[in-house]
Amino acid sequence: MGVTQEIEAKLRAAFDPSVLEVVDDSESHRGHAGYQEGGESHFNVKIVSAKFSGLSRVARHRAVHEALGPDLIGRIHALALDLSDG
Numbered sequence: 001m002g003v004t005q006e007i008e009a010k011l012r013a014a015f016d017p018s019v020l021e022v023v024d025d026s027e028s029h030r031g032h033a034g035y036q037e038g039g040e041s042h043f044n045v046k047i048v049s050a051k052f053s054g055l056s057r058v059a060r061h062r063a064v065h066e067a068l069g070p071d072l073i074g075r076i077h078a079l080a081l082d083l084s085d086g
Contacts, residue, residue, distance in 0.1 A: 003040040006072055011047060014067035017086055018047035025080075042078040052085040 007022050023044040045064070052060050060083040065073055073079075 003072070003075060004043070005028055007043065007045065009075075010067050010069070010072065011045070011064070014063075015049040015051050017047045017049040018051065019046060025078075041076065043076060044080045044082070046082040048084050048086040050085055052083055055085075057083070059075040 004022055004024050008020060011020055013015065017040070023039055023042075024042070025044050026040060026042045035040065047064070052063075061081055064081055064083065068076075
């Protein structure tokens with residue numbers, strides 16, 4: 001399973017989102033820090049989930065990082081998050 005699929009599986013399990021978009025944006029960072037051949041280093045993630053209701057922006061980001069876990073986070077160079085409760 002690739003990094004993209006791991007991210008999707010963990011976020012679906014943790015947040016039961018009504019919207020989940022995981023975009024590997026690595027190619028647009030070619031030549032920049034953290035780029036690795038083959039991609040899967042830079043991601044844009046959009047999640048709409050009722051589980052974010054009442055959480056601050058920082059708390060939402062922390063929840064996503066916790067759901068992904070330190071091993072997976074350690075393999076990602078950049079993670080842009082767009083999180084809402086719909």
